[in-house]
Amino acid sequence: MNPKAIPNLITCFRILLVIPLVALLVDRQYGMVLALFAVAGASDALDGFLARRFGWSSRLGALLDPLADKLLMVSSYITMGLLGMLPAWLVALVILRDIVIIGGAAAYQFLIGQVEMEPTLVSKANTALQVLLVLLVLFSFAIQALPGPFINGIVMVVAVTTVWSGFKYVGIWGKRAHHYRSSERKGSR
Incomplete structure (x- = not known):
């Protein structure tokens, strides 16, 4: 595997976190959701650090990173809104x-x-x-x-x-x- 792909893989992992995050929110497992949010935040910081530190940034990463952030936030806001939170x-x-x-x-x-x-x-x-x-x-x-x-x-x-x-x-x-x-x-x- 090319090390330059690591930030994008981390970002894809963050995108995949949206599904369990929403499911756990709906199931009212707030502690687990809080933990997943922490993991998502750490992964966002890590992929950004790796891209900047080692020059592993890419056009795909520039598109995926904000997409991952938006998916996480919009899905959280919609779900929390529907739950009255x-x-x-x-x-x-x-x-x-x-x-x-x-x-x-x-x-x-x-x-x-x-x-x-x-x-x-x-x-x-x-x-x-x-x-x-x-x-x-x-x-x-x-x-x-x-x-x-x-x-x-x-x-x-x-x-x-x-x-x-x-x-x-x-x-x-x-x-x-x-x-x-x-x-x-x-x-x-």
């Missing part, structure tokens, strides 16, 4: 943001050209906060109930950063599209 409106907001980003990237790709996605600072913060919320809610169900106002505060912060990061992406890609169209018009004169 997270507010339905927050789940809808998180999913809507992802649909807007994916739809915008697809439209840009189709209408203008190659999409180079680079996460913004607010997007990175939003992802970290989304993960933190899942971990805190799981901890609250599995180990020790955390105060409702504390969880509600994190829910609100996640909601704000979700909207903020969604608007940030729309703004960035809107500016790029406008710049492209402007330069295209100038070039046709």
Whole structure:
């Protein structure tokens, strides 16, 4: 086996973790879900470290890694929302943001050209906060109930950063599209 494939294999393992994670959530095995989330987080850190440290990054890895993260988060949010562990409106907001980003990237790709996605600072913060919320809610169900106002505060912060990061992406890609169209018009004169 080529060592350069190790980060991608770890990422594929993380994708496969989605199935037992959802099944255990539905079965209300919150401690096990918390453990799987820890394994997923460690695998994400490990594949990123290996790719950077040894130069084992690849185009496939650049596609698989965010896909694995999205599958894990979206499946967790949907399942936790259906189980009443997270507010339905927050789940809808998180999913809507992802649909807007994916739809915008697809439209840009189709209408203008190659999409180079680079996460913004607010997007990175939003992802970290989304993960933190899942971990805190799981901890609250599995180990020790955390105060409702504390969880509600994190829910609100996640909601704000979700909207903020969604608007940030729309703004960035809107500016790029406008710049492209402007330069295209100038070039046709």
